[in-house]
Amino acid sequence: MVRMSPVSRVRKKQSSSEEPEPQSLTGFFKDVLGDYANLGTEPGHLEVELLTSELMGQWWETGDDLGPELVELAADKGTAPAAAFLAAFASLGDDEGQRADAGEALAGVVKRGLPEPEWAATLGEFGVGECWRTADVYGDASSLLCVFGEGDTAHGVLALLDFVEFDGWVKDVVVVEAPDEVLAEMRGQAAEGGELMVFEQVPPGRARLLLEDGIAITDSIEDPEVSADFSRFRALALSRARLLGEPEQAEETPEFGEQEQADAIAAFFAFAADEGTAAELDDDEATRAVAEMLAEFGAEHDPRRPLRVGPEKLAFFLDTVFDGDDDLGEDIEAALPDVVRAWAEWGARRDGLSEEATGTLLGAIDEVLEELAEDDSEVDSADVYLDGTENVDDPEALVDLLARRMFAIPDTVTVIGDDELELDPTDAEQRRLLVVGEFPEYHESLAGDDFDEQERMRLAMRTTIVDQLWDNDPAAVWEAAKRLGGKGLEREEVLSQVEQVLAKHLEPATESSMEFDLDDYEAGLSSLG
Template sequence: MSAMTEVPQPETAFDEVLNAFAELGNDADPTRVELVTSEILGEWWEADDDLAAGLIDLAADTAEPERLVAPLAALRVLATDEDQREAAALALEKFGLPEPAWAARLNQVTPGQCWRTTDVYGDESSVLVSFGDHGLVVSINYGSFGGWVTDAAIVESPQDVLAELRAVGESAEIAPEQAHEVIADAFAGTEWQAEPEVGEDFVRFRALALARLRTLPEPAEVEEPEPLTVEEQAEIIDSFFAAAGDEVGDTEDARVVALRLIEFGLEHDARQPLRVGPAKLESFVDFVDDGQIELTDEQDAAMAALLPVWARVFGDRQGLPEDALTALVEAVEDRLDDRDPEEESSLDAYLTGSEDLTPEDVQDLLERRQFALPSLTVETEDDEVELDPSDPEQRRMLVLSEFAAEFDDEESELRAVALTTVVDQLWEGEPAETWIAAQRLTESGLERDEVLAELTAVLEEHLTYDEDGELEFDLDDYVAALDELDPGAEDE
């Protein structure tokens, strides 16, 4: 234990809190008391260690109740949990001891004007509430979780802060009820996250900000937005591909990505599920990379081609100015470029030589090559080694490694040659009939290994030795045989 950092015991933390309130004294400025209390509660919140409940429980059997009066009076107003506020009030009532002069003046403020500023995309918003000589400013990110507070602070000059906010976004005065609703919803979005990325001010001012929030009038009950029906989602996807034209291939994988984008919008931005902005679309990619949104490799590749077009199409429908639209597409492309190169290395290997292809042809190439070689690694005695499938020799090693058990005798040598040749044909896309036959067999219900066995058998029948002992086959006869492959022949 001596080599480790010792974690302070609750009693030690309580002593520090009691000493801090003792130093404040009975005649401290109420705002000073609020700030001290908020900082203490913020430290406990950040450490995910709610000692407020323990401090309140301490009142039941303390031998020094007078030391607990001040912190309990502060928790009665500033504790972020309603049950804790009520428990602190009940403990004080049982003590029946005099309270500090500042106790009755905590959070005794009157909200004044409220303003809200928003960036052009609707991604970032700030709400400012004036309380006379000070204000509460809350920064909100609408990229996910229906909006969440990234920072909050008590400021001394609301008008100066308002001028700064107006310099970076459109602003409008809002009713206190609306300010309450927006801030409360955003705080809920922050609390839903296990490890929200918030600023230092948020930690310090969180409890005080929530206390000020409770002084705002409650909003009227707001109806939940109607979710998009399956039919409406399908229409949105159809209209997107119609607007995208040749910029993105209308494939099954691309349509799955479009559906996931709509679902993401419905879950995280329910009132504006189709709204696009850098933070929102970057959050979508983050969720994909974190595995919270599951995509196959093919769908992931489709996302890389689709997302910038999605941003442009829906940004245009959103009415974004041209410069904002350009910046949005660039931000999305930058986020896609920043993805972990280790995660993309295998995908890049499959896409070798695809630079001049259309998005639809890229999708077909990726599907074809991943069918030919689902894995690019071979196992050695000590490790797994990733090979380069664009190298014919390394491609052959991948095939022979996967089907090693089938090539354990001399009679299987011809079959091995035929199989590696079929895989070469699928990788290169020549002749095209090989992939067409593979797709036809797959659609009939055959598994990949069964499809490869069928194709290999056809080629093996057409392999002959030339005068020099080299294997060859007549391409026209082979292609004709592939065309004649009937998936249902065996069933008949």
């Protein structure tokens, strides 16, 4: 989709590493009046609208519509900046009632002798140009550009619509200058995309429907993952949408209940049996279960086109399935890849996708499946670092535990002499062999039983530190390791520095053992990093 390039803002939000202090409504209103006073007596229309849209974006982000209260305060204030706010809000207010209230408040202020801002009567009156959209051929996402004004006043509203999770929600919207350049970029992207892209002119009424419905869906989502610009340009985009005339009638959402889903699944298995798919597909309980999951997913997340297939939609389905709390069972997990591929083939044939588009779709699904398989293998590999005695309910604590033990023992396969060994790091003796494997220069002397004292001490210290990391006892070892790692030191450099601290505090205990003072050792570790 086309990149989003906003025009320069009227003002920038102040950046700070600290959270701003909560502000009272009267304090906020005072700042608002100051902003409108700074516009002067002859601001450009777009300048007024951008300021107002950003102001409304601030309370959109907090979920607290301050419009009615600010209108009341402005009506009581009755100053030129207050009149400017009322005139602007009468044009950009979110709903007809708010705009009417602001207009009435402005009329009341004018009756009391304050002149209406010169620009108020024509605010937002821009000519409507053409609307264009690019989209992927699958219908996962679309960029919509609507042009307004001409000459020096020409600008565009550019929106990015996502049909994967919430059926056409607007996840990004900006006002762009030089819309002809953006349109040229959209043409170029469509040409480069070939059969995988759609580029077409959109009737104004349909564009309004897409914008208003899409922003309404975004408004209904709790904490939507929108761009930083969305809130600033949201109100202005809705204001421009109203210039596009009457919206088209929305298509009626088709019925896709249990019977329709059952019919679709029957058609899918008939296709798999008659037409054949890239993968052999058995009609059994597991494959039926996956097909039912796909149909239910379409009904929930893509109600207008529940059987539509697209790379992003099916990737989202797979992520949802594997990230869910339900245990799928081995049979369903085994059937899932082939069923999803076959479902994609069936959908591509039904939707008339080209051979190239179908191939790209299947290739994208394979990539997602490979990534998920790698993620699963990483989870499985993490199991070897747990012996079942750990009682870690906090996910962050579990991540730290695994990171610590994987730092202590990065690999569970080692080579000692001519033998490649896969070992269990939870067993202390096998863990020692994994440590030995990291010192191939010692293997010959170990095998010949001519291991000198210096080598023996080095290996003993490394084994001790690895055990300390494994058990997190003392915890100061892992804390020191993280500090040193944070400064860019590699694992071997970190362990070498810890060994030096340990060596300073070792004292003979018996002829065959050493001991150290724990407090002194921890104090030495605290000085590292």
